[in-house]
Amino acid sequence: DSGVTQTPKHLITATGQRVTLRCSPRSGDLSVYWYQQSLDQGLQFLIQYYNGEERAKGNILERFSAQQFPDLHSELNLSSLELGDSALYFCASSVFLAGGRDTQYFGPGTRLTVL
């Protein structure tokens, strides 16, 4: 158990719908990262937050958005869902040490299926 929690574990929805994935980082970790794992694209970085502020963006679609709240939990919002959005979505967290010496610990993932 990494200490990172994600809910829900599984999500099945229809095209065009909107869903919210939730992540609670490890105690003491200030930075949260979202990754997408799909058969087509492999593991891709989506977005990073640090202490409530967006720090970096990767290959995140405009239909997707995220935020990190004052209690440091994060939510990833996916809207106008398409079949191709079906994937495993991981949240990771890290302390965010100077010089990049921190390690990202991954949650168990949320399996999203779009029908």
Added chain:
Amino acid sequence: AQTVTQSQPEMSVQEAETVTLSCTYDTSENNYYLFWYKQPPSRQMILVIRQEAYKQQNATENRFSVNFQKAAKSFSLKISDSQLGDTAMYFCAFMKIDTGRRALTFGSGTRLQVQP
């Protein structure tokens, strides 16, 4: 942009034997970190080992060790005394050291099967 290449989609090894997984990367950066993550059938991503690019000494963690060749941009993972529990997907990952950005760039993975 950085790229990470894992040229072995699948590998198989007998229990108790040694296996080496390959990883190469392309970057113009001088300071970075490299990682190997393991993803067993449970789908959980588990850190196996990490290597700081500024360190010449290869990292080791129990049965896991790396061969880091900075000039060749190569970062292979050696698993000694393979165990059935080592059966998993293994991902090599790169992280540029930046003041703010800490994104991991992953390779496509190597599926390792440990045979009894």
